[in-house]
Amino acid sequence: MDEIAIRDPRPGDADELEALITAHFSEGSSYGVDLGIGDPTYHVLVAVEADGEDVDTGSDDDAILGVMALREFDDPAAVADEMYFFDDPELVPAAERYGHLEMGYVRDGATGRGIGSRLLERLHEIGAERVVDLFLADSWYHGGEDSPEKLFDRHGYETVHREPLDRSAAECPKCEAECTCEGALAVRRVGEGAS
Numbered sequence: 001m002d003e004i005a006i007r008d009p010r011p012g013d014a015d016e017l018e019a020l021i022t023a024h025f026s027e028g029s030s031y032g033v034d035l036g037i038g039d040p041t042y043h044v045l046v047a048v049e050a051d052g053e054d055v056d057t058g059s060d061d062d063a064i065l066g067v068m069a070l071r072e073f074d075d076p077a078a079v080a081d082e083m084y085f086f087d088d089p090e091l092v093p094a095a096e097r098y099g100h101l102e103m104g105y106v107r108d109g110a111t112g113r114g115i116g117s118r119l120l121e122r123l124h125e126i127g128a129e130r131v132v133d134l135f136l137a138d139s140w141y142h143g144g145e146d147s148p149e150k151l152f153d154r155h156g157y158e159t160v161h162r163e164p165l166d167r168s169a170a171e172c173p174k175c176e177a178e179c180t181c182e183g184a185l186a187v188r189r190v191g192e193g194a195s
Contacts, residue, residue, distance in 0.1 A: 004115055006067065006122050009035040013046060016064050021105050032101070043126050044103065046182035047115045062175070066106040068119035070127055070135075073098040084140040085183030091161050093187055095134035096099045099127040105149060111146040121154055133190045140165070140173040146185040149184065157186040 009017070017033045036042035044130040047066040073079045076092035079100055092098070101123065106115045127135060139148040139164070149159065165172075172179040 004047050004113065005120055006045050006047055006051040007119055009037065009044045009046050009067075011035065011037065013064060017046070020064060020067060020107055021103060024105055025106060025175075027154045032126075036069060036071075041070065043071075043123065044069040045119050045122055047106075047119055064107070065110045065113075066115040066119055066121060068104040068116070069102050070123040070132075071102060072127075072130055072132060073100060079136065083185075085100045085138045085140075085163070086161065086185055092136065093134060093160065093184055095189075097130070097132045097134070099123070099130075099132035099135045099136060101137040104139070104151075106146065116148075116151045117154065120151065124155075128190060132190050135188045135190075136185065138183060138185050140181060142172075142181045149186075152186040152188075155188065157188040159184050159186045161185040 003138040013036060014033050017035075021033065034044075034046040035182065045068055046064050051062075069081060073082070074097060076094070076098070077089040079092050079098050080087050080089040081104075082100055084102075097177055101120070104116060104119070124135065135157070137148065137152065137157070139152070141147055141149040141159075152159070162182045162184045165179065165183055167179050167181070172181060175181060
């Protein structure tokens with residue numbers, strides 16, 4: 001596996017992260033980034049090339065290759081309010097402490113290097129330390145090689161709900177002839193599946 005370092009975000013990362021995430025959306029869309037700095041229930045991680053420097057003291061010029069975040073909740077209604085594709089708390093399985101995964105993106109040209117897996121595994125570790133007993137993600141499943149469905153399947157998630165996204169292929173940055181994208185809810189209980 002390539003040498004990838006995982007670190008906490010820095011205040012100067014916001015613009016680069018916004019550009020990385022926005023590049024995955026249809027033209028004209030944008031995404032505001034919360035770095036979670038100072039919030040003990042929101043854990044944002046970024047992946048950068050490991051160049052032998054200590055990433056905590058290295059330069060701010062490190063190109064960010066990927067990002068993923070974990071937000072903690074105690075209430076399924078609060079999780080549903082935070083989800084992008086679904087807002088029905090009835091879709092959220094019962095748990096004591098939820099870990100909602102969000103902002104899971106890898107830079108174009110950097111996919112296939114294990115970056116998403118490294119970020120997800122580290123967030124699983126953080127969630128375990130914080131006594132999260134159910135991880136969940138409402139994600140955009142698409143037919144591309146970098147579909148989150150493949151990542152979640154490899155890490156023991158079960159897709160518990162799917163809904164087709166009703167849009168034309170012209171509106172979709174992943175599909176060419178016909179849009180086959182879905183909004184999906186994937187869950188993983190602590191102690192289930194691979195890390």
